[in-house]
Amino acid sequence: MGFIGWIIFGLIAGVIAKMLMPGRDPGGFFVTILIGILGAVVGGFIGSALGFGTVDSFSLGSFALAVLGAVILLWAYRAARS
Structure with missing residues (x-):
């Protein structure tokens, strides 16, 4: 999977994660992508x-x-920010 594929994969995974754990998080779109991409690494x-x-x-x-x-x-x- 290429670089753009990982970004799209991370975005989708991050959005699903935020849907499963709703709440107010700073950062918006870019933090969602980063959490999703890093989540793929952690999940792997x-x-x-x-x-x-x-x-x-x-x-x-x-x-x-x-x-x-x-x-x-x-x-x-969220635990670190509390």
């Missing part, structure tokens, strides 16, 4: 560690791992 790491696979292509499993990672990062971001 967690998936690899648990033997579920990695986030290396666009598939339903990769997307679920990316959203899970984005939710974890969003929770950590």
